[in-house]
Amino acid sequence: xxxxxxxxxxxxxxxxxxxxxxxxxxxxxxxxxxxxxxxxxxxxxxxxxxxxxxxxxxxxxxxxxxxxxxxxxxxxxxxxxxxxxxxxxxxxxxxxxxxxxxxxxxxxxxxxxxxxxxxxxxxxxxxxxxxxxxxxxxxxxxxxxxxxxxxxxxxxxxxxxxxxxxxxxxxxxxxxxxxxxxxxxxxxxxxxxxxxxxxxxxxxxxxxxxxxxxxxxxxxxxxxxxxxxxxxxxxxxxxxxxxxxxxxxxxxxxxxxxxxxxxxxxxxxxxxxxxxxxxxxxxxxxxxxxxxxxxxxxxxxxxxxxxxxxxxxxxxxxxxxxxxxxxxxxxxxxxxxxxxxxxxxxxxxxxxxxxxxxxxxxxxxxxxxxxxxxxxxxxxxxxxxxxxxxxxxxxxxxxxxxxxxxxxxxxxxxxxxxxxxxxxxxxxxxxxxxxxxxxxxxxxxxxxxxxxxxxxxxxxxxxxxxxxxxxxxxxxxxxx
Amino acid sequence: xxxxxxxxxxxxxxxxxxxxxxxxxxxxxxxxxxxxxxxxxxxxxxxxxxxxxxxxxxxxxxxxxxxxxxxxxxxxxxxxxxxxxxxxxxxxxxxxxxxxxxxxxxxxxxxxxxxxxxxxxxxxxxxxxxxxxxxxxxxxxxxxxxxxxxxxxxxxxxxxxxxxxxxxxxxxxxxxxxxxxxxxxxxxxxxxxxxxxxxxxxxxxxxxxxxxxxxxxxxxxxxxxxxxxxxxxxxxxxxxxxxxx
Numbered sequence: 001x002x003x004x005x006x007x008x009x010x011x012x013x014x015x016x017x018x019x020x021x022x023x024x025x026x027x028x029x030x031x032x033x034x035x036x037x038x039x040x041x042x043x044x045x046x047x048x049x050x051x052x053x054x055x056x057x058x059x060x061x062x063x064x065x066x067x068x069x070x071x072x073x074x075x076x077x078x079x080x081x082x083x084x085x086x087x088x089x090x091x092x093x094x095x096x097x098x099x100x101x102x103x104x105x106x107x108x109x110x111x112x113x114x115x116x117x118x119x120x121x122x123x124x125x126x127x128x129x130x131x132x133x134x135x136x137x138x139x140x141x142x143x144x145x146x147x148x149x150x151x152x153x154x155x156x157x158x159x160x161x162x163x164x165x166x167x168x169x170x171x172x173x174x175x176x177x178x179x180x181x182x183x184x185x186x187x188x189x190x191x192x193x194x195x196x197x198x199x200x201x202x203x204x205x206x207x208x209x210x211x212x213x214x215x216x217x218x219x220x221x222x223x224x225x226x227x228x229x230x231x232x233x234x235x236x237x238x239x240x241x242x243x244x245x246x247x248x249x250x251x252x253x254x255x256x257x258x259x260x261x262x263x264x265x266x267x268x269x270x271x272x273x274x275x276x277x278x279x280x281x282x283x284x285x286x287x288x289x290x291x292x293x294x295x296x297x298x299x300x301x302x303x304x305x306x307x308x309x310x311x312x313x314x315x316x317x318x319x320x321x322x323x324x325x326x327x328x329x330x331x332x333x334x335x336x337x338x339x340x341x342x343x344x345x346x347x348x349x350x351x352x353x354x355x356x357x358x359x360x361x362x363x364x365x366x367x368x369x370x371x372x373x374x375x376x377x378x379x380x381x382x383x384x385x386x387x388x389x390x391x392x393x394x395x396x397x398x399x400x401x402x403x404x405x406x407x408x409x410x411x412x413x414x415x416x417x418x419x420x421x422x423x424x425x426x427x428x429x430x431x432x433x434x435x436x437x438x439x440x441x442x443x444x445x446x447x448x449x450x451x452x453x454x455x456x457x458x459x460x461x462x463x464x465x466x467x468x469x470x471x472x473x474x475x476x477x478x479x480x
Numbered sequence: 481x482x483x484x485x486x487x488x489x490x491x492x493x494x495x496x497x498x499x500x501x502x503x504x505x506x507x508x509x510x511x512x513x514x515x516x517x518x519x520x521x522x523x524x525x526x527x528x529x530x531x532x533x534x535x536x537x538x539x540x541x542x543x544x545x546x547x548x549x550x551x552x553x554x555x556x557x558x559x560x561x562x563x564x565x566x567x568x569x570x571x572x573x574x575x576x577x578x579x580x581x582x583x584x585x586x587x588x589x590x591x592x593x594x595x596x597x598x599x600x601x602x603x604x605x606x607x608x609x610x611x612x613x614x615x616x617x618x619x620x621x622x623x624x625x626x627x628x629x630x631x632x633x634x635x636x637x638x639x640x641x642x643x644x645x646x647x648x649x650x651x652x653x654x655x656x657x658x659x660x661x662x663x664x665x666x667x668x669x670x671x672x673x674x675x676x677x678x679x680x681x682x683x684x685x686x687x688x689x690x691x692x693x694x695x696x697x698x699x700x701x702x703x704x705x706x707x708x709x710x711x712x713x714x715x716x717x718x719x720x721x722x723x724x725x
Contacts, residue, residue, distance in 0.1 A: 004580035004581070005577075005581070008573070012566055012568050012569060155560070156564045156565065156566060158530070159558065159560065159578065159621075160578075161528075161553075162528050162530075162553060162556065162558035163578055163582040164551075164553030164554040477530045478525060
């Protein structure tokens with residue numbers, strides 16, 4: 001019975017002249033977006049790989065020089081993207097993709113395409129994710145708003161309900177029929193895009209790609225289901241098709257545009273992002289002041305007795321390592337808590353904003369989906385923070401290695417803090433710092449962080465379904 | 481098979497049906513006559529549970545319509561004044577869809593046979609029904625009713641707007657169904673056809689059944705005379721006549 005209803009709904013939609021246009025436009029937009037994503041992703045991966053190789057080579061061939069100067073010469077980390085980035089580019093346009101790692105400084109990621117775009121870029125990227133988040137609901141609304149209201153207007157509903165079919169069966173059948181059409185259009189396009197990428201795109205290893213893709217598909221199916229049942233609910237509830245369409249388009253605009261914009265503004269107001277100039281100045285002066293208010297030079301003098309004691313020495317002359325290198329490394333370490341505090345403050349403000357946005361997401365299903373989608377694609381804030389953390393860990397290790405080398409190599413030049421500066425090392429020693437590699441945190445961590453968004457989508461689906469069931473239960477062919 | 485007992489329906493202050501008592505047995509073609517607004521369509525809607533009664537009961541084969549709406553609908557077939565079909569589906573697809581909704585399924589040949597029996601041209605069967613005339617749509621409506629193998633039929637002015645030939649064919653079909661023991665309740669304005677096809681005639685006025693006739697006992701002229709008498713009579717006469725048959 002439900003299958004018959006679904007089949008009839010399916011053939012009726014497919015034979016409708018409007019369908020060819022809506023489906024055609026949807027497919028065209030989606031395929032264009034996927035092609036653009038594919039192109040962008042391939043180009044990005046090429047650049048990322050080439051740049052990372054180049055910067056690694058530059059590091060190794062930087063010439064004979066003082067090891068610590070090598071740390072100043074520095075190295076770049078380039079953020080690799082998972083294959084799903086072709087579908088959802090997430091915050092990559094804004095967060096930056098390259099990070100300079102050098103002695104004494106923790107830096108920001110640079111390379112933000114958004115800074116090169118005109119204001120039109122603010123409307124967002126043309127990506128598969130955007131098309132599905134904004135236009136798939138519209139497609140569902142267009143295909144479904146007449147499901148009940150249209151049959152009521154044309155009079156077929158009288159006959160349908162005279163046949164002895166239950167309202168629920170009608171609901172399930174229509175949901176299946178309309179859902180089938182949408183799945184056909186969207187599924188085919190996405191499949192084509194995914195296939196094209198996996199066959200001809202850049203090969204990338206990606207952690208749990210299958211699971212990520214599956215969860216992503218599931219999220220979008222949940223999202224589509226929410227709009228499908230809301231559409232059917234409104235269609236059954238509304239007096240006529242026009243009212244149904246107006247209500248649904250209103251909700252669509254709210255969920256797709258108003259709510260996300262409001263969520264961003266509210267989260268910024270409650271967890272303000274520090275002003276960049278002031279934040280940077282605060283951090284630099286905190287470094288100078290020292291974390292606990294004792295400037296690095298003073299602190300090293302105060303602690304020198306204990307530091308020397310670690311090496312079994314009581315004076316510089318007795319030290320088995322070059323004191324200048326020791327002090328450079330100590331200065332480096334004194335800065336760690338300063339960086340952690342200031343970058344932490346920045347990160348907390350972003351993270352709190354995102355979490356608040358996710359919580360606000362309960363008012364519109366587009367918000368939790370968007371958050372989930374970029375998390376699963378690996379283009380979200382968490383991934384970016386992981387990348388920045390990995391780069392910082394790499395930076396600390398790089399500086400430690402060259403300072404330690406300097407300490408040992410210049411031990412004989414231990415006349416004062418600057419004695420070892422004259423030491424020139426062979427460039428071959430820089431190979432002791434391995435090339436940067438970014439292994440993103442696993443899927444599990446992503447899921448733990450985003451469980452709330454999954455729950456929000458489920459709640460929305462349950463609410464939409466409940467509304468649809470309630471609405472068809474009171475479905476009337478005549479006013480009572 | 482179709483029975484209304486003290487069936488009452490109000491729309492706000494308007495009493496659309498005032499304690500209707502009527503019975504249609506298997507093999508009966510019961511024609512409901514009456515002016516627009518007399519309560520004919522309300523009666524049919526109550527049997528279909530499209531609206532809920534404010535008093536009394538409507539039963540189909542002994543089942544209360546309000547309590548078992550889905551079960552009673554399975555026993556009924558309904559043909560409205562305008563049979564509405566899905567324009568983008570063919571006659572056969574429409575018939576199949578409605579049959580499946582009613583819980584029946586037949587082979588392609590059987591569906592074609594139903595459509596042939598109601599007199600739909602062979603070439604029209606696989607055409608989309610948006611190109612159909614009203615007569616053709618009514619025929620599909622009848623085919624849907626036939627395929628449902630209903631014990632009782634509810635017809636709401638099904639021949640209004642049909643040409644005489646189509647109307648005549650329709651009557652033939654009704655007689656055929658009647659001979660198979662179906663109970664048929666038909667609201668109509670066509671006095672001639674009511675006398676010709678019907679076995680009994682009920683005259684409704686202002687929500688009451690004011691007279692019942694057996695078509696075998698009256699002539700065409702009688703039917704028209706009695707009908708017009710009721711229409712011209714004042715409310716008191718109508719009330720006195722209620723339930724007199």
